[in-house]
Amino acid sequence: MAKITDVSPLAPAGGFPSLPMIDGVRFATAAAGVKYRGRTDVLLADLCAGTVIAGVFTRSATRSAPVLDCQAKLGQLSDPTKGFAILVNSGNSNAFTGKGGVASVDALCDSVSAQLGIPTGHVYTSSTGVIGEPLPHDRIIGVMEALARGLNEVAIEPAARAIMTTDTFAKGAAADVVIDGTKVSISGIAKGSGMIAPDMATMLVYIFTDAKIAQPVLQRIVSDLNETTFNAITVDSDTSTSDSLLVAATGRANMPEITDQASDVAGQFATALKSVMMELAHQVVRDGEGATKFVQITVTGAMTQADAKKVAMSCANSPLVKTAIAGEDANWGRIVMAVGKSGAQADRDRLSISFGNIVVAENGWRAPGYSEEAASEYMKNETIVITVDLGLGPERFSAWTCDLTHGYISINADYRS
């Protein structure tokens, strides 16, 4: 049984943000009883003809049937006069379900195709929940007609709640950007990292915009931005079999199509899109299992960006670093340890480490003016920024994580699935 937990201490104070409607995008949600009765567990998003879709997915070697299906469909356009759809269910991930899992995806796509009158190649699906159980896709097909009838443009907050499963708060973010005098809007929703019922491990992200942009350009922008946003967060270093990010651009904004990634307009759009992706990524971390602190690890002075990322992720994934933060312990020796084990080029005697603005270590030793009291006081903050300067080169990378607490153990060990 899933467990009801308290709302995360790191939930946004104002609740779910107000997100703009995106011209050409409609939502509907339903309770299909995939795993639990009476819980909203299906989302259908309807996207107008002319929409282009970009996606990024888990790199897992054991990725789920819906992920493999989405990857095969990316960039395909079966009929330019027809729209697209995204169907998401919670309660079952349809992962490690063999040939039956593929058949379930096909059955769901056929059903959406029939209801909306669009090609099956235009239907993208995601599933999140338990691994290795057959997906009862008939239950979802049973609510498809009701979903199609219920589609409307304003229901993005219900959409964010429908994919929540057991997250402790709904996640949404928006941005807009003026391109050639036209306001372009971006609205995104996400679920994830609150694996409050065991196995609900997946991060799902859906972002919608009315921008007019060529699919290959959108795909490259999304793939690039993903590296410094969703691929820069970690709760517990474990990678889901189902992680999916889909970005749909309806092209309804009155603007010339963006066809060149190197153009100024592409840059303006990418900047706005990045702000939405980053905000959603941060919300996922804030809802990390048992999280009581939001932690940024910034690595500077690296020889290569790859080295900067290795060090940042080594710190962000270290159980000893994360438990020290949970204990509000300014234990910078554990940062030294995590730098050392990262595999990146590092020189002990050039390393410097700061907690907030407090330099705690430099030149291969404790900083001369180091005050344990000041550092301990800083660790009481809800947001902790740790900066590691390797002193070797110009490259940098930031990663975001949360602390490791009894809450994480309770969520994942104390309750049987």
Next chain:
Amino acid sequence: MAKITDVSPLAPAGGFPSLPMIDGVRFATAAAGVKYRGRTDVLLADLCAGTVIAGVFTRSATRSAPVLDCQAKLGQLSDPTKGFAILVNSGNSNAFTGKGGVASVDALCDSVSAQLGIPTGHVYTSSTGVIGEPLPHDRIIGVMEALARGLNEVAIEPAARAIMTTDTFAKGAAADVVIDGTKVSISGIAKGSGMIAPDMATMLVYIFTDAKIAQPVLQRIVSDLNETTFNAITVDSDTSTSDSLLVAATGRANMPEITDQASDVAGQFATALKSVMMELAHQVVRDGEGATKFVQITVTGAMTQADAKKVAMSCANSPLVKTAIAGEDANWGRIVMAVGKSGAQADRDRLSISFGNIVVAENGWRAPGYSEEAASEYMKNETIVITVDLGLGPERFSAWTCDLTHGYISINADYRS
């Protein structure tokens, strides 16, 4: 302050094993007050002339001054008529201590050299404890004369206790092997993985034998065996700045010198040495922070041994796998996840997973005869064996770990250092 915890539930039932004396090896211990008064915190081992020493150390880029000093000395022989020594202190790791740390190592080696009448190049040191504090080496030098006076051949159990810091039980193992009609003995001690006071993260291992063996051959055997013993265990994926394994062979056994790694006698000796290294490695895991289960992950059917190790360590380091084991949850979906994220070549539809003798998944799905009841019953055991067959090739690797419990969080987050 260090915390006193209960003895580990996985401690050996019979207590510390009876270890044979090794001809040419003497031990002494003392309480120098490195960090705490009245606690035995220094070990001196005296090794007769003719001894050869092999070592393996942490690969951390921020390794400690004593580790760097040991690495520089390996294989050096300043004076064949003189013996060797190993000096170990707990309470302070002398890591990330800049030039002062190097001066401390030199001062300690000079002191041992003067007391025992051996070259400084024959003195190896290890330090374990807090990172980034200057080592008060004068306190250790203050007890050096008493240590030299107290040297004796029988004190290997006190030696194992002297390096314990806050482990919950002393670790020792022995083996013997008859080579050319002569019995050769091997006795080893270890500390580690019970990081019960924060920062006491180091694994230290010292193994003694009267075998007669050339140093380069001993070094190659130790380096090879290390990959499948100490490098195959993990408690929390965090790597210390001070991990050290030293193997000293006094050559006092009445046997021809082993000079060829490929010889039968080298193989016989390596087999006996491996049994000691493996047993000590397992004892370190059993004393893992908060451990209540001893877990073996065996990966078979891999294309390469490197792939087998990637999968085994990915499972053994996964917080979700380890919390499931803590919760006695037969959650094989998390094993699928850990295989998928490992980076090794894997084919979902060839994968099979067993808990003990129970096949839980095969052919890309739940095994046909899978019984959740039987699997859950198996998870109640104290020792859990998980086998992952990748179905792709002939290579295999086993790793050992423990579960991830509230005890780990309490040890590392609830108590400030």
